[in-house]
Amino acid sequence: MARFANGKAPFLRKTDDLTYGTQVIMRDFLIGLIPLILFAWYKNGIKVYVEGNATLLEMFYPIIFIMLGGLISMVIEGLFFIITDKEVRTLKVMMKKLQLSYAMIPGILLAMILPLYTPIWVLIFGCIMATFVTKLLFGGFGYNIFNPALIGYVAIAFTLMGVINKAGGVLNGSEVLIDAIAGATPLSTLSTTNLLSYQTLVAPYGSLWNFFIGTIPGALAETSALACIISFVWLSARKVIKWFVPVIYIGTVFGLSWLIGIFNGQAGIWFPTFSILSGGLMFGAVFMATEPVTTPKNPLGKIVFALFLGVFTVLFRFIGQYPEGVATSIIFMNIFTMPIDKWTSVIRTQGVTKKTIIKIIILAILIIAIATYALIKANSIYSASIGLPLYIGGWN
Amino acid sequence: MKIFFKNYGLLMGLIAILIGIFAIGGIYSRYVTNQHAVLVAEAELSRLEAEQEAARVASYLALFAQGTKVEKYTSETVDKTYNLSGDRGEFSPSIIDSYHIYNGDVEIGVVYVVSSKGHEDGLNIAFAIDIATDTCIGVVVIANAETQTIYSTLTDTWFTQFENFQFDTLSIEIDAVAEATESSKGFEIGLLYAREVYAVEYGFEIPTTNITIVSMTYNYNPDTFANAVFIADVIHGEDNTAVSVYLSRTYDYVGIVGDGVTLTIDEQTVLKTIASASGLVSNKSWFVSYNVDTRVLVMNAKGFKSTPIVVTITLNATLDGIEGIPVITSSETYDENEYGDYAGGPAPEVENNLINQYLDDGNIVVDGVADATITSNAMKQLIYLLDNFISTLTGDE
Numbered sequence: 101m102a103r104f105a106n107g108k109a110p111f112l113r114k115t116d117d118l119t120y121g122t123q124v125i126m127r128d129f130l131i132g133l134i135p136l137i138l139f140a141w142y143k144n145g146i147k148v149y150v151e152g153n154a155t156l157l158e159m160f161y162p163i164i165f166i167m168l169g170g171l172i173s174m175v176i177e178g179l180f181f182i183i184t185d186k187e188v189r190t191l192k193v194m195m196k197k198l199q200l201s202y203a204m205i206p207g208i209l210l211a212m213i214l215p216l217y218t219p220i221w222v223l224i225f226g227c228i229m230a231t232f233v234t235k236l237l238f239g240g241f242g243y244n245i246f247n248p249a250l251i252g253y254v255a256i257a258f259t260l261m262g263v264i265n266k267a268g269g270v271l272n273g274s275e276v277l278i279d280a281i282a283g284a285t286p287l288s289t290l291s292t293t294n295l296l297s298y299q300t301l302v303a304p305y306g307s308l309w310n311f312f313i314g315t316i317p318g319a320l321a322e323t324s325a326l327a328c329i330i331s332f333v334w335l336s337a338r339k340v341i342k343w344f345v346p347v348i349y350i351g352t353v354f355g356l357s358w359l360i361g362i363f364n365g366q367a368g369i370w371f372p373t374f375s376i377l378s379g380g381l382m383f384g385a386v387f388m389a390t391e392p393v394t395t396p397k398n399p400l401g402k403i404v405f406a407l408f409l410g411v412f413t414v415l416f417r418f419i420g421q422y423p424e425g426v427a428t429s430i431i432f433m434n435i436f437t438m439p440i441d442k443w444t445s446v447i448r449t450q451g452v453t454k455k456t457i458i459k460i461i462i463l464a465i466l467i468i469a470i471a472t473y474a475l476i477k478a479n480s481i482y483s484a485s486i487g488l489p490l491y492i493g494g495w496n
Numbered sequence: 497m498k499i500f501f502k503n504y505g506l507l508m509g510l511i512a513i514l515i516g517i518f519a520i521g522g523i524y525s526r527y528v529t530n531q532h533a534v535l536v537a538e539a540e541l542s543r544l545e546a547e548q549e550a551a552r553v554a555s556y557l558a559l560f561a562q563g564t565k566v567e568k569y570t571s572e573t574v575d576k577t578y579n580l581s582g583d584r585g586e587f588s589p590s591i592i593d594s595y596h597i598y599n600g601d602v603e604i605g606v607v608y609v610v611s612s613k614g615h616e617d618g619l620n621i622a623f624a625i626d627i628a629t630d631t632c633i634g635v636v637v638i639a640n641a642e643t644q645t646i647y648s649t650l651t652d653t654w655f656t657q658f659e660n661f662q663f664d665t666l667s668i669e670i671d672a673v674a675e676a677t678e679s680s681k682g683f684e685i686g687l688l689y690a691r692e693v694y695a696v697e698y699g700f701e702i703p704t705t706n707i708t709i710v711s712m713t714y715n716y717n718p719d720t721f722a723n724a725v726f727i728a729d730v731i732h733g734e735d736n737t738a739v740s741v742y743l744s745r746t747y748d749y750v751g752i753v754g755d756g757v758t759l760t761i762d763e764q765t766v767l768k769t770i771a772s773a774s775g776l777v778s779n780k781s782w783f784v785s786y787n788v789d790t791r792v793l794v795m796n797a798k799g800f801k802s803t804p805i806v807v808t809i810t811l812n813a814t815l816d817g818i819e820g821i822p823v824i825t826s827s828e829t830y831d832e833n834e835y836g837d838y839a840g841g842p843a844p845e846v847e848n849n850l851i852n853q854y855l856d857d858g859n860i861v862v863d864g865v866a867d868a869t870i871t872s873n874a875m876k877q878l879i880y881l882l883d884n885f886i887s888t889l890t891g892d893e
Contacts, residue, residue: 153535161528168521175514182507191506217529220521224514267525268532276532277539 125392126202128338132331136212136383137166139314140321144216144272153273162216162320165223169211170204172227177203180236201241206230209249209387212321213380213427214256217268222260226252246434247394250427257427275317285317286378287423294482296366301374308370311377322383325376332386341390342399345406349385350376352410359475360418364482381413384426394434401437401444407467408433408440415474418481552622552638556595556607559624559634563605565598571608574693579773580613581672581681586775587613589689592620592638604628606698608690609638614682616641621683623690625663630700632661632687642679649675650683658683663691666703666762667769674802707732707763712776714881715742716888718786724750725782728771732763745779747771781878783885791815795882797847797874803827805847805871807878815889817858822851828871838867850875854883 141163149159181188181197188194198204207227214223230252238244256264270285284292286301293300302308305316314324322328336343357375361367376382389395389409396405409429416425443463447456501508557563571594577586589612597605609622620638625631635658640647650673657671668688672680695702710729715721724742731738737757742750749764759767781797784806791811796804805826812819826844840846846868853862860883864872 155531157524158528158531161524164524168517172514172517175510175517178510179507179514182510189503189506194506217525217532219525219529221518221525223521224518267529268536273532273535276536277542 122202123199125340126205128335128340129205130208132335132338132340133208133212133387135327135330136321136324137163137208139324139327140166140212143315143323144320148273151274153277158273165216165218165220166208166211166321168220169207169209169223169227171207172224173205173207173210173231174198174203176227176231177201177236180232203231206235206248206252210252213249213253213319213383215264215268215270216272216320217270218256218264218320219267222256222263225260226256228252229255242393244393245437246431247388247391250388250431253427254431257422270317270319272317285423286311286374287417290378291423296361296364296371296482298368298370302370308373308377311374316378318378319380322380325382328382328386335386335390341386342402344399345390345395345402346382346385348403348406349389349409349413350381352407353381353413356411356414356471356474357418360414360478360482363475363479375417379417379424380426384430385409388426388430394437396437396441396444398441398445398448400448401441404440404444404463404467405433405437408436408470411467411471411474415470415477418478419474552636553595555636556622556624557597559607559636560597560599560605560626562599563597564600566607567596567598569594569596571693572696574689574696576689576692578685578688579775580685581678584678587685589613589685591689591693593622594693597624605633606694608693610686610689612682612686612689614640614642614676614679615646616643619679619682619686621686623658623687625690625694627698630663630694630698632658632663632690634659635683640679642676642682646676647679649673650679658687661687663694663700664703666705667765669765669769705732705760705762705766706734706736707759707766707770709767709770709774709776710738712743712771712774714777714884716783716881716885718783718788721783722785725779726771726777727753728767730759730767732759733757741767743767743771745782747779778877780874781881783881786885791819793882793885795878797878799826799828799871799874801827801829805844805874805878807847807851809882811886811889816886818855818886822855824848824851830868830871838865840865840868846871847875850879854879858883 144162145154145159148154149156177198178194181194185197188197207223207230210226210230211218211223214226230248234246234248234251235241235244286305289304290296290301295301302311305311310316312325314327316323332341332343332346335341354372354376358369358372361371389406396402412429412432413425416428417423418425420428422428443459447459450456452460553566553568557566571591573591575588577588579585580587589610591608592611593607593609595607596603597607605624605626607622607624609620611617612619612621618639618641620640622636622638623632624634624636626633635655654671654673661668668684668691670680670684670687672684691700691702694700708731710731712726712728715724715727720742723744725745726743726747727740728743729738729740739756739759740753741759742753744750747768749759749767752758779798781795784794784796786793791813793809793811795807795809797807798804805824805828808823808825810819810822811817824844824847826847828843828846830838830840830843830846840849846865849865850862850872854860860876860879862876862879864876
């Protein structure tokens with residue numbers, strides 16, 4: 101039997117209650133991170149220790165690093181509250197505010213997408229950029245325009261990646277001993293060789309199964325597609341995220357990558373599979389592209405947002421200077437969250453009318469144009485085989 | 497204070513936590529980075545060693561025209577001791593690595609990497625042996641710690657003597673380079689040892705002949721000592737015939753002392769090998785000539801330089817001592833690698849020093865000059881021979 105609420109409007113939904121709904125969402129969100137955190141600890145700590153390539157102290161580094169990310173963000177936010185809010189003078193009040201602000205999440209997410217051998221002071225810098233600059237200066241939880249963790253990551257990537265590489269980079273103690281890997285992640289191998297070859301891109305790391313499981317070089321907690329899928333199922337089931345956002349985002353990247361492969365002489369399904377299992381796409385699609393504050397609110401807006409993310413990720417990843425494109429595309433699209441929300445709200449509420457058809461056409465043209473440009477441009481960069489001058493030494 | 501902590505305690509606490517994370521976390525991440533750096537360095541070293549090993553294996557394979565495959569294995573342990581050149585004692589070589597060489601699945605050769613000793617330890621040489629012909633077909637020098645200016649005198653031409661070197665040669669002897677006798681000897685020791693191991697592993701019979709040295713001494717007879725530096729008492733032949741023979745300074749057979757059954761060519765060859773390896777006598781100094789009328793004795797001593805020290809001595813009329821001061825011609829320089837710390841005057845200061853010690857009291861036990869060991873040793877041997885020669889003339893011996 102259907103249940104009806106009796107009483108006078110306006111009605112308050114359970115999820116609109118700040119102390120209940122958001123708390124539950126964030127609790128579920130944190131639970132969703134657990135598979136990835138555990139896998140990151142297993143892959144970069146426990147497994148390496150068992151294989152004899154790390155000490156006991158090194159074994160605990162990944163998990164401590166992630167927890168420290170959360171703690172640092174909380175401390176920074178706590179300091180901000182004490183300085184800016186006269187009412188925050190006791191630990192109890194501060195903790196209450198931190199709890200409502202979900203202070204630890206940017207730091208945890210940031211730590212998860214950084215390389216294993218990131219020095220702690222670099223993490224502190226990233227947390228300041230994420231929490232203080234991106235979140236608190238914009239008004240705190242719910243008011244930030246950009247994804248805080250990604251801004252922290254990009255700030256580090258553009259300024260301190262050399263420090264991280266000098267400190268050890270992405271390869272853990274076991275990966276560094278594998279000759280075939282030679283210090284590169286799959287995407288950086290693609291970026292340096294421009295070669296769509298299974299032997300070059302996949303074989304050095306084992307097989308695509310390794311990509312799926314996550315036993316390939318990469319950032320601390322973003323390599324496992326399996327863990328991401330588990331989290332995706334959990335978060336979707338708990339209605340923390342909309343299931344179609346990651347699906348559309350990843351699907352767009354898959355489709356465009358497949359076309360790039362075909363246009364460059366590599367029609368195998370392995371290449372688009374490689375493309376979606378490499379780098380931080382899965383992680384970004386599940387945890388960043390679905391972030392409730394910095395992404396559109398209405399379903400149509402989310403779909404448009406995800407489509408744009410897909411084409412921009414392909415554009416940045418395959419055409420840009422850096423091998424990864426997820427963080428940049430999400431941050432870039434964060435700028436357009438508000439207009440997308442506005443346009444799509446109009447389309448959603450008014451349906452296909454003379455007024456809205458133009459908006460639909462403009463959005464469609466933009467997506468198609470960017471995707472086409474990416475495909476054309478990629479055609480002049482990549483090839484499926486080694487070029488003749490490269491093959492015959494001395495011609496250059 | 498209480499109010500201060502009430503107002504700022506939380507702030508200070510958070511700042512302290514942040515500083516604590518920065519400091520302790522910094523130490524922790526530095527520790528992890530350092531551990532990782534050690535691992536990376538070890539991995540790099542391991543990679544480098546693997547590359548070097550691959551290059552070495554490729555060079556071994558290249559020595560065999562029909563070789564298609566190399567397989568590493570652990571060879572038999574053979575205990576064998578050889579005399580080093582000069583009076584530097586004995587040395588036991590060892591096998592570092594060994595490899596079977598195949599053509600398809602058929603074994604065609606073997607490579608022994610022998611750790612020998614030239615002037616220094618660590619003269620590691622790979623000897624490639626064709627098992628069909630029992631022949632050393634070439635060598636690859638893996639490592640050496642020799643004095644490079646001296647070692648470089650071993651030219652490519654010199655190394656060709658190891659190509660197609662038959663193991664059934666009665667007595668293995670490598671032509672030594674005058675400037676690098678110790679390194680040359682190191683190669684000879686390595687080759688001899690490789691043959692020994694090969695004999696054990698592949699059932700190869702090392703050719704031999706029945707000849708043994710009973711004793712060896714110096715020849716003090718002025719009529720013969722110029723060419724016959726040593727006299728060796730040997731037993732040879734199936735009948736174990738005893739005979740005394742003259743040997744040159746390089747231990748070559750010169751002839752029979754008096755009457756007796758002469759040695760066969762094979763016995764002469766083997767005698768040279770065993771005499772040079774026996775360590776019973778030293779060839780660091782020797783008599784060149786003696787003029788009975790003028791009583792002038794000319795002797796040579798081999799110091800550091802390839803050109804020997806020439807000592808001209810005039811005996812007194814009663815032939816029981818030395819008249820005047822010996823004339824010494826020396827091209828020793830004392831400033832080579834061997835004499836890096838020598839602090840005395842130029843040549844022939846060391847030679848004069850030692851001979852004057854002998855002239856002062858007639859005692860053949862003289863003190864060497866610090867940091868001029870090789871020259872000192874050569875001169876000590878010369879003084880020993882000189883004293884014995886005078887004793888022989890006066891009939892004191």
